[in-house]
Structure formats: structure tokens, C-alpha cells
Amino acid sequence: MGVRIYGALLLLPLLLASGATAAEPEQPALPASGGGAGSNSSGGGTGTGVNSNSVLVALLDSHYTELAELVEKALLLQALEDAVGRGNVTIFAPRNEALEHDLDPEFRRFLLEPRNLKSLQQLLLFHVVPARLHAGSSSWPASPSTHPTLSGEHLELAGGEGEAPMRVGTAAVMRANAVVRPDGVIHGIERLLVPRSVQEDFNRRRSLADISAVLPTGAPEVDPRTHRLKKPAPPVPPGAPPVLPIWDAMAPGPSIAPAPAPGPGSGKHHFDGHSQVKDFIQTLLLYGGYNELADILVNLTSLATEMGRLVSEGYVLTVLAPNDEAMARLTTDQLSEPGSPENILYYHMIPEYQTEESMYNAVRRFGKVRYDTLRLPHKVTAREADGSVKFGHGEGSAYLFDPDIYTDGRISVQGIDAVLFPPQDTPNGGSGSSGTASTAPARKAPAVTGTAKSKLRRGQ
Numbered sequence: 001m002g003v004r005i006y007g008a009l010l011l012l013p014l015l016l017a018s019g020a021t022a023a024e025p026e027q028p029a030l031p032a033s034g035g036g037a038g039s040n041s042s043g044g045g046t047g048t049g050v051n052s053n054s055v056l057v058a059l060l061d062s063h064y065t066e067l068a069e070l071v072e073k074a075l076l077l078q079a080l081e082d083a084v085g086r087g088n089v090t091i092f093a094p095r096n097e098a099l100e101h102d103l104d105p106e107f108r109r110f111l112l113e114p115r116n117l118k119s120l121q122q123l124l125l126f127h128v129v130p131a132r133l134h135a136g137s138s139s140w141p142a143s144p145s146t147h148p149t150l151s152g153e154h155l156e157l158a159g160g161e162g163e164a165p166m167r168v169g170t171a172a173v174m175r176a177n178a179v180v181r182p183d184g185v186i187h188g189i190e191r192l193l194v195p196r197s198v199q200e201d202f203n204r205r206r207s208l209a210d211i212s213a214v215l216p217t218g219a220p221e222v223d224p225r226t227h228r229l230k231k232p233a234p235p236v237p238p239g240a241p242p243v244l245p246i247w248d249a250m251a252p253g254p255s256i257a258p259a260p261a262p263g264p265g266s267g268k269h270h271f272d273g274h275s276q277v278k279d280f281i282q283t284l285l286l287y288g289g290y291n292e293l294a295d296i297l298v299n300l301t302s303l304a305t306e307m308g309r310l311v312s313e314g315y316v317l318t319v320l321a322p323n324d325e326a327m328a329r330l331t332t333d334q335l336s337e338p339g340s341p342e343n344i345l346y347y348h349m350i351p352e353y354q355t356e357e358s359m360y361n362a363v364r365r366f367g368k369v370r371y372d373t374l375r376l377p378h379k380v381t382a383r384e385a386d387g388s389v390k391f392g393h394g395e396g397s398a399y400l401f402d403p404d405i406y407t408d409g410r411i412s413v414q415g416i417d418a419v420l421f422p423p424q425d426t427p428n429g430g431s432g433s434s435g436t437a438s439t440a441p442a443r444k445a446p447a448v449t450g451t452a453k454s455k456l457r458r459g460q
Contacts, residue, residue, distance in 0.1 A: 055184030066099035074120045088132035089184040098191045119198045125151035126195040135176035153195045169193045273311030280406040292327035316353035318412040322419045346375035356403030359389045378422040392420050
């Protein structure tokens with residue numbers, strides 16, 4: 001009898017422990033701090049490495065499909081798993097319509113570009129607060145207050161009492177407590193939240209259509225004869241005769257039939273140089289392989305404006321455009337000095353209208369031709385080599401391998417495969433003399449590859 005009682009006493013703790021283990025799954029607990037988010041990374045049906053009842057899994061399976069797709073494209077699953085593992089989170093999810101139709105197409109294209117991955121991550125993390133903010137409870141602030149987000153920037157929350165709507169930044173909460181889980185909550189909001197850092201980054205890479213914003217539109221004009229402000233022209237009533245004579249209105253412009261440029265200062269400033277500069281930059285982007293040059297021209301607004309002013313005054317330009325591979329070889333030291341990008345590009349602009357055919361005929365006839373550049377007083381030397389036109393000397397030379405990318409009678413763009421420097425500014429520090437050119441290894445013209453738009457080089 002004593003043996004039975006003693007054995008029962010030994011089995012009692014084991015029964016209690018097994019009963020507690022069996023009852024544990026009925027109460028889902030928060031993931032443990034530090035390792036809860038990655039404990040199931042090797043297994044599990046969701047593939048996210050979190051508990052199947054997690055708010056992160058609920059986001060991926062919810063009807064906020066556009067936001068979930070952006071999270072996957074931004075490679076943020078691991079970061080959100082770590083945040084969920086550290087504690088409760090609150091996710092403000094924009095509705096699908098706000099991301100599909102209401103979002104600016106230029107801004108959406110900016111977010112999906114691979115080089116802007118950091119901006120997309122900052123934008124999405126701006127929608128996640130590392131705290132549980134449950135609507136209808138004391139955790140949601142009644143008066144406006146700021147809360148830190150996973151992006152490092154603060155988000156303002158307000159509302160929740162009386163008739164005041166709940167707001168998150170500039171967006172209203174459409175579906176409060178849309179998804180509630182033990183480790184977080186999801187609120188549906190009406191629009192996307194854009195942090196200041198992402199907006200500034202987008203403004204720096206603004207659309208090409210905004211290049212005209214550098215012009216003082218609407219600024220008062222001064223009459224140079226009387227030194228008084230010009231009065232704006234009165235509006236033309238409907239049905240009134242045209243302000244310009246009918247012959248001037250029907251005269252062909254450069255976009256219809258490019259004519260020889262009038263001399264500088266002739267008074268015939270009817271060429272819209274700024275539109276033509278935007279057109280040739282847009283052509284570089286559509287052509288492909290010249291994105292770095294286009295990006296510099298867009299961000300260096302003074303240079304683009306100067307080119308537009310020259311064309312408007314009757315000048316013509318030939319741009320020797322280095323491709324992306326050539327621009328990638330530029331070092332930080334070559335671009336760090338003030339005005340370095342402008343000086344480099346000024347040396348690639350010839351104040352003449354030259355095509356691939358005219359340049360090739362010139363070097364074939366004269367052997368060597370020296371063209372003036374906008375970086376006075378430096379000139380760029382051209383000669384015939386390997387059936388093409390070769391600019392510069394020795395290692396600092398470049399071949400014309402992408403001819404006539406853009407030709408409109410005012411601006412001519414010729415693609416080259418290296419960045420040119422004046423003789424005293426060569427990257428290796430040489431003077432560009434004949435001795436240096438003779439000791440430099442000979443460079444072969446690159447093979448013509450790419451789309452059907454590329455023309456075969458002469459002599460090939």
C-alpha cells in the first residue's frame with residue numbers, strides 16, 4: 001500500500017506538467033524578444049519566419065495587396081520580422097486604390113526604380129510604428145501627438161474623441177482596427193504617407209518636364225529703353241483676330257522645317273531653346289545608355305538653362321555625349337571640386353552644328369581638326385581612326401561610336417565611349433603632349449552593338 005501511494009506522488013507532477021503543455025496553444029503569446037521573429041525561418045508554411053497568427057502574415061494575406069507587394073519588392077520582410085519579434089507594431093495600410101490610381105505615375109515610377117530602393121524602404125517603414133495603437137483605447141492619442149516610426153522619422157496622430165475623425169499625418173483612418181493580432185494591429189488609411197526625406201529625394205530627381213521651373217515664370221520684365229516695368233498684354237477676347245500677322249503665324253518653325261540659324265543678335269529670337277534642350281535630354285533617356293549624362297543635365301539646372309538660352313539666341317550646339325560606362329569611370333576626386341561637372345560638360349559642347357558625316361568628311365580631308373568648345377580657350381582635337389572619328393589624345397581619347405542620336409537642326413548629339421579632358425586636366429596628370437600620346441597604348445574602336453538605331457561605322 002505504501003508503495004502505491006509513493007508511486008502516485010511521483011506521477012502527480014508529471015501529469016500536471018503534461019496538462020499545462022497541452023493547454024498552452026490555446027493562448028497565443030507574443031514572440032519572444034530577440035529570437036521570436038526568426039525561430040521558424042527554416043520551416044512553416046508562410047515562409048516569413050513568424051507565427052502564423054502574426055500581424056505580418058495577416059498583412060500579406062489581407063486585401064491590402066498593393067502594400068504587401070511593395071513590401072516584398074522592397075526586401076523588407078526580414079526587417080519587419082525583427083520588429084515583430086521585438087514587440088507589438090501598428091501598420092497603417094493605404095487602400096489599394098490609393099496605390100493603383102491615385103498615386104502620381106512619375107512618383108510611382110521613381111519608387112520602383114532599382115536605384116531608389118532605399119527611398120522605397122523609407123516610405124514603407126514610415127507606415128509602421130513600433131507600438132500597439134488600438135483604436136478606441138487609451139493607447140490612441142486624442143490630441144495631436146507624434147510617434148516614432150521604423151524609418152526614423154516621426155508621424156503625427158490625432159482624433160478619436162467626439163466627432164473628430166482619426167487621422168494619421170495627412171490621411172484619414174478609413175478602417176480602424178481592420179486587422180487585430182496578438183502582436184500588432186493594422187489600420188486602413190485613405191492615402192499613402194510620404195516622409196519628408198523621400199519627398200526631397202524625389203524632388204532632386206524631378207521629372208524632365210520640371211526643368212523649365214528654373215525659369216522665372218511670371219516675373220516682372222523691365223523695358224531696357226525706359227527702365228520701367230512692362231505691363232502685361234491684355235487678354236485677347238474670343239473671336240478676335242490673331243495678335244501676330246497671319247504670315248508670321250504660318251511661318252515654319254524649327255520643329256517643322258529646320259532652317260539655317262540666324263546670326264547672334266539678329267533680333268529673330270523665335271527659337272524655343274529650352275523646349276529643344278528638354279527634347280534632346282528626353283531622347284537620351286529613351287535611347288538608353290546615357291542616363292548619367294541626362295541626370296547631370298537635369299540636376300545642373302544652370303547648365304541646361306544656359307544651353308536653352310544659346311539656342312534661343314540663334315546659336316547651334318554639338319554635344320559629345322559620354323555613355324554610362326564612360327561616366328562610371330569618373331572618380332570622386334574628379335567630381336568633388338566645385339564646378340567640376342559643369343567644366344567637364346562644357347568641354348564636350350562644340351558651338352557648331354556637326355553631324356557624324358560632316359565630322360568624318362572633315363577628318364578624312366584634313367587629317368586633324370580642332371573644334372572650339374564652350375570651355376574656353378580649350379579645344380578638342382578630332383582625327384580619323386579605325387573608320388571612325390577619334391577625339392582627344394592617347395588614353396584620354398574617345399571614339400564616336402553612337403552617331404546622330406539627336407539632330408534637329410539646332411542641337412546635334414553624338415555618342416562617345418569615354419570622358420574627354422583638356423590636355424592639362426587628363427586624369428593621369430599628363431600634359432597631353434606628343435610624347436605622352438606616343439607612349440600610351442593604342443585603343444581600338446569598340447564594336448557597334450545595341451539597338452537597330454545604331455549606325456555602322458564608316459570603313460567597316
